[in-house]
Amino acid sequence: MTIEFWDAQAATFDDEPDHGLTDPRVRDAWARLLLPLVPKPRASVADLGCGTGSLSVLLAEAGHVVCGLDFSARMVGAAQAKAASAGVTATFATGDAAHPPYLAASFDVVMARHVLWALPDPAAAVREWVRLLRPDGVLLLVEGRWSTGAGLTSAETQELVLRHRTEAIVTRLDDETLWGQRIHDERYLVLSGR
Numbered sequence: 001m002t003i004e005f006w007d008a009q010a011a012t013f014d015d016e017p018d019h020g021l022t023d024p025r026v027r028d029a030w031a032r033l034l035l036p037l038v039p040k041p042r043a044s045v046a047d048l049g050c051g052t053g054s055l056s057v058l059l060a061e062a063g064h065v066v067c068g069l070d071f072s073a074r075m076v077g078a079a080q081a082k083a084a085s086a087g088v089t090a091t092f093a094t095g096d097a098a099h100p101p102y103l104a105a106s107f108d109v110v111m112a113r114h115v116l117w118a119l120p121d122p123a124a125a126v127r128e129w130v131r132l133l134r135p136d137g138v139l140l141l142v143e144g145r146w147s148t149g150a151g152l153t154s155a156e157t158q159e160l161v162l163r164h165r166t167e168a169i170v171t172r173l174d175d176e177t178l179w180g181q182r183i184h185d186e187r188y189l190v191l192s193g194r
Contacts, residue, residue: 003072006072006075010052010074013051013052013075013078014054016180017180017181018178018179019052019054020052021054026177026178026179026180027058029178030054030055030058030178031062033189034111034140035058037191038062038064038109039137039138041063043064043108044067044107044109045064045065045067045107046102046107046109046111047066047068047069047111047112048111048115048129049097049113049114049118050068050069050070050076050079050092051070051075051078053068053075053076053078053082053092055111056068056090056092057082057083060086060088060089060090064109066090066091067092067093067107068091068092068093069093069094069095070092070095070097071095071096071097072094080092097112097115098119098124099128100128100132102132104131104132105131105132105134105135105137107132107133108134108137109133110129110138110140111140111141112142113141114142114144116141116152116157116160117143117150117151122152123160123163126163126164127163130165136193136194138191138192138193139192139193140189140191141157141161141190142173142189143157143187143188143190144173144185144186145185146185147184147185151185154170154172157188158170161192165192167191167193168190169190170188170189173187
């Protein structure tokens with residue numbers, strides 16, 4: 001998908017409950033899912049393909065140091081506005097999630113939600129993301145195999161992670177509270193702490 005496609009999506013991206021996290025129940029569900037997985041207070045987090053920054057802001061509100069990166073300048077602008085409105089500090093930049101412009105071993109957490117499936121070379125992207133982690137860092141991938149047939153199965157994503165890590169724990173994300181609606185496809189989180 002092109003930059004123009006994502007730029008065009010920016011104005012309405014947050015209309016989806018799991019994108020904007022404006023429904024307190026949906027927001028709370030994502031907080032309950034993700035915050036316990038962040039390994040320590042004030043963890044440094046790379047949110048790759050951050051979109052409008054909803055998860056970045058959620059983590060920044062919990063005291064973490066967040067760097068959000070997105071392909072779309074309009075998405076980044078929306079993320080910056082969202083962080084300012086929430087009164088939190090997070091750094092947002094325009095860039096390619098497949099090739100993040102960060103130093104090796106510079107993050108405690110690398111997170112991507114619904115990004116890996118859209119990249120031309122998911123295997124190379126996972127390799128890059130693992131490179132960004134400190135030795136005790138955590139990789140958090142929220143992905144899915146959509147009812148349209150697009151996406152990655154949990155087994156495919158797990159296999160990509162296990163090429164570079166010794167752990168890839170899959171958790172099904174079929175709780176409709178996370179999405180603000182009933183879902184009819186495979187959605188999951190892959191957690192890798194080593």
